[in-house]
Amino acid sequence: MPADDDTDPTASDRPTNTDEDEFTVTPYDIEGDVDYEKLLDRFGADRLTDEQAARFPDHPLVRRRIYYAGRDVDQFLDAAERGTTHSIVTGVGPSGPLHLGHVMPFYLAKRIQDETGARVYIPLSDDEKYLLKDQSVEEIRGHTRDNLRDLLAVGFDPERTRILVDTLDADVVYPTAVRMAKRITQSTVDAVYGEPPNVGLSFYPAVQAAHLLLPQLVHGRHPTLVPVAIDQDPHVRVARDVAAKEDFDVEKPGALLGKFLPSLAGPGKMSSSDDAPGIELTDDPEDARETIVQHAYSGGRADVDAHREHGGDPEVDVAYQLLYYFLEPDDEAVERLAGEYRHGELLSGELKQYAAETVGEFLRAHQERRNALGPLAEELAPFRLTGDERAALQPSLGE
Amino acid sequence: MPADDDTDPTASDRPTNTDEDEFTVTPYDIEGDVDYEKLLDRFGADRLTDEQAARFPDHPLVRRRIYYAGRDVDQFLDAAERGTTHSIVTGVGPSGPLHLGHVMPFYLAKRIQDETGARVYIPLSDDEKYLLKDQSVEEIRGHTRDNLRDLLAVGFDPERTRILVDTLDADVVYPTAVRMAKRITQSTVDAVYGEPPNVGLSFYPAVQAAHLLLPQLVHGRHPTLVPVAIDQDPHVRVARDVAAKEDFDVEKPGALLGKFLPSLAGPGKMSSSDDAPGIELTDDPEDARETIVQHAYSGGRADVDAHREHGGDPEVDVAYQLLYYFLEPDDEAVERLAGEYRHGELLSGELKQYAAETVGEFLRAHQERRNALGPLAEELAPFRLTGDERAALQPSLGE
Numbered sequence: 001m002p003a004d005d006d007t008d009p010t011a012s013d014r015p016t017n018t019d020e021d022e023f024t025v026t027p028y029d030i031e032g033d034v035d036y037e038k039l040l041d042r043f044g045a046d047r048l049t050d051e052q053a054a055r056f057p058d059h060p061l062v063r064r065r066i067y068y069a070g071r072d073v074d075q076f077l078d079a080a081e082r083g084t085t086h087s088i089v090t091g092v093g094p095s096g097p098l099h100l101g102h103v104m105p106f107y108l109a110k111r112i113q114d115e116t117g118a119r120v121y122i123p124l125s126d127d128e129k130y131l132l133k134d135q136s137v138e139e140i141r142g143h144t145r146d147n148l149r150d151l152l153a154v155g156f157d158p159e160r161t162r163i164l165v166d167t168l169d170a171d172v173v174y175p176t177a178v179r180m181a182k183r184i185t186q187s188t189v190d191a192v193y194g195e196p197p198n199v200g201l202s203f204y205p206a207v208q209a210a211h212l213l214l215p216q217l218v219h220g221r222h223p224t225l226v227p228v229a230i231d232q233d234p235h236v237r238v239a240r241d242v243a244a245k246e247d248f249d250v251e252k253p254g255a256l257l258g259k260f261l262p263s264l265a266g267p268g269k270m271s272s273s274d275d276a277p278g279i280e281l282t283d284d285p286e287d288a289r290e291t292i293v294q295h296a297y298s299g300g301r302a303d304v305d306a307h308r309e310h311g312g313d314p315e316v317d318v319a320y321q322l323l324y325y326f327l328e329p330d331d332e333a334v335e336r337l338a339g340e341y342r343h344g345e346l347l348s349g350e351l352k353q354y355a356a357e358t359v360g361e362f363l364r365a366h367q368e369r370r371n372a373l374g375p376l377a378e379e380l381a382p383f384r385l386t387g388d389e390r391a392a393l394q395p396s397l398g399e
Numbered sequence: 400m401p402a403d404d405d406t407d408p409t410a411s412d413r414p415t416n417t418d419e420d421e422f423t424v425t426p427y428d429i430e431g432d433v434d435y436e437k438l439l440d441r442f443g444a445d446r447l448t449d450e451q452a453a454r455f456p457d458h459p460l461v462r463r464r465i466y467y468a469g470r471d472v473d474q475f476l477d478a479a480e481r482g483t484t485h486s487i488v489t490g491v492g493p494s495g496p497l498h499l500g501h502v503m504p505f506y507l508a509k510r511i512q513d514e515t516g517a518r519v520y521i522p523l524s525d526d527e528k529y530l531l532k533d534q535s536v537e538e539i540r541g542h543t544r545d546n547l548r549d550l551l552a553v554g555f556d557p558e559r560t561r562i563l564v565d566t567l568d569a570d571v572v573y574p575t576a577v578r579m580a581k582r583i584t585q586s587t588v589d590a591v592y593g594e595p596p597n598v599g600l601s602f603y604p605a606v607q608a609a610h611l612l613l614p615q616l617v618h619g620r621h622p623t624l625v626p627v628a629i630d631q632d633p634h635v636r637v638a639r640d641v642a643a644k645e646d647f648d649v650e651k652p653g654a655l656l657g658k659f660l661p662s663l664a665g666p667g668k669m670s671s672s673d674d675a676p677g678i679e680l681t682d683d684p685e686d687a688r689e690t691i692v693q694h695a696y697s698g699g700r701a702d703v704d705a706h707r708e709h710g711g712d713p714e715v716d717v718a719y720q721l722l723y724y725f726l727e728p729d730d731e732a733v734e735r736l737a738g739e740y741r742h743g744e745l746l747s748g749e750l751k752q753y754a755a756e757t758v759g760e761f762l763r764a765h766q767e768r769r770n771a772l773g774p775l776a777e778e779l780a781p782f783r784l785t786g787d788e789r790a791a792l793q794p795s796l797g798e
Binding site: 201 | 544566570574585604
């Protein structure tokens with residue numbers, strides 16, 4: 001159990017700066033230790049109540065309050081209970097392989113869809129990523145193909161799920177975004193996102209607003225829920241502002257706001273683009289296990305004796321957090337792990353092995369579904385907007 | 400001849416502010432008396448040489464230097480003479496009926512196409528007009544339909560002409576504009592156009608740049624000429640800057656820069672949106688004649704005796720200018736009219752009658768072609784981008 005002795009390469013990485021106010025969260029930047037409670041005040045969102053959480057289809061991400069806050073959640077839950085139209089919008093920016101943190105909302109959305117029949121809209125913002133990253137159109141297209149296969153592997157119901165790619169579905173995305181753009185000033189964008197590096201990113205918040213209103217523009221006015229990591233909340237707020245303008249017959253999209261899956265290097269957001277190793281959905285399960293054992297930031301003590309005596313801290317232990325976030329659905333199991341870890345009965349290395357096995361199993365199952373897919377265009381076809389749905393978004397020229 | 404006596408309603412409107420530096424020209428604003436020479440210095444474009452003008456297919460708009468300046472005109476003319484691919488891009492913003500000034504470049508483009516086989520690309524920026532005007536999507540769509548019929552009435556060769564509507568052809572316009580947008584900063588847009596009122600107009604210069612590079616992106620690198628009123632030159636300059644970036648295999652689009660057809664109220668640009676009455680392509684020819692006789696700003700003297708003695712000034716006489724710009728193709732005829740007017744032999748009322756007849760005839764001929772058109776979608780079909788052309792602009796998802 002090398003991770004628990006003096007040479008544990010992760011134990012010394014623990015951050016020492018604990019000033020809770022020193023953090024920045026925007027859609028393009030997260031810095032410092034995030035205080036999720038303060039963030040709610042800052043963003044003006046509501047903490048999820050126990051009653052609200054209980055009304056969701058049971059899922060560890062909600063039960064354990066990884067999704068811990070929201071906006072207009074009741075409207076969505078009411079429609080789900082009434083059996084009237086209700087939608088979930090949750091997207092992907094295809095700039096690299098998807099990692100574990102990226103798929104959490106998709107597996108949650110599938111769980112809700114299975115239980116309540118929710119419509120799920122999944123926009124891929126290849127435009128935004130091209131505009132933001134130093135990558136070519138072809139590179140972004142490659143990541144888009146790759147991410148699409150992961151989304152298809154989740155197993156959504158094609159009758160009730162629509163997957164869009166901004167440039168591939170530009171026939172409806174752009175005209176819809178133009179309608180939004182008329183209501184969004186440059187100064188709003190500057191204030192919410194910071195000054196954009198190019199005019200494509202000036203416009204992108206209008207595209208994002210279009211994404212969030214698409215289900216209502218296609219199927220008529222109804223509650224929409226947007227499960228996102230809380231750093232993406234500004235996009236939701238801009239869309240809510242646009243929705244409130246008189247000429248759209250839509251409700252403000254609601255939000256279900258989540259914490260960041262910590263990166264292996266410790267607390268913070270697991271990003272596909274930073275330097276810390278991450279667990280990607282395309283990783284070989286064996287390699288992923290190895291990565292966790294070697295790199296997962298540990299909440300254990302510097303040596304076995306100290307650990308046995310004082311116990312470890314599951315709150316900062318990334319192996320534990322991976323299990324807690326959603327990989328170990330059994331509440332008793334995670335509580336037992338936390339208890340044993342705190343009391344020094346479970347060693348860091350043992351916890352990492354447990355997490356590594358669980359991640360390996362998750363990846364194996366996901367990849368099995370992914371590998372069973374046929375040609376991409378063929379698999380994607382039943383998930384694309386139909387002609388009628390497109391017609392609802394794009395007024396025709398007429399005769 | 401009521402327009403020539405003391406009650407001439409237009410004679411007193413002559414502007415008195417002649418300070419040549421007090422004028423503003425941007426794509427969204429023209430103020431003051433435009434000095435076309437100074438504008439060339441300001442914009443850094445080149446005056447059209449006699450040799451260049453002579454190399455164009457003969458047309459009064461070039462012969463008389465209504466199009467009086469340009470950028471990279473030689474490259475276009477070389478390709479036209481060699482018989483290699485060369486394109487013209489000239490668009491419309493559909494926010495109202497087209498007026499006489501709007502169709503000048505289209506009739507010029509048709510003349511060039513007939514003679515040299517030039518490809519002609521005509522983008523309709525319904526997105527820009529929606530973003531700029533207090534009009535609904537449906538109103539803009541109505542103007543788009545109407546403008547399209549006027550464009551189809553010009554009689555372009557469907558084999559060599561492509562007509563696009565930004566929102567209708569968003570499948571290729573948006574992805575192409577995104578590529579452009581990555582190279583355009585918000586500060587460039589602010590400097591060139593002034594601060595945009597919404598993020599749609601922040602993005603629009605990227606759409607415009609896409610328009611101007613489309614022929615090369617579809618047919619490969621070749622010279623392109625953009626005949627525009629000089630107030631639209633900033634769009635060309637932005638597109639030229641973008642074209643110079645390394646990852647586009649295109650030449651900088653060239654420009655043929657024109658003067659503004661004066662409004663009936665006198666010198667300045669004939670706009671579809673200002674208050675002065677204008678001649679619209681959909682006007683009843685009789686009404687148009689009446690409008691000219693009643694409202695065309697006169698270069699004549701306040702009464703007949705003074706006119707007979709001192710003569711009139713064709714340079715500011717709108718009736719004369721309409722003939723000179725392009726309605727009277729016969730050079731001898733316009734020179735004779737100008738001479739007789741200067742010498743007081745031709746009265747203002749007579750000149751107006753002549754212009755009114757000519758405008759009436761032009762409208763009658765144009766409207767005859769327009770009325771002969773079948774259903775719009777059917778007539779437009781052969782002018783829309785083909786599947787192969789779209790594929791060149793929109794990398795597919797692949798298998």
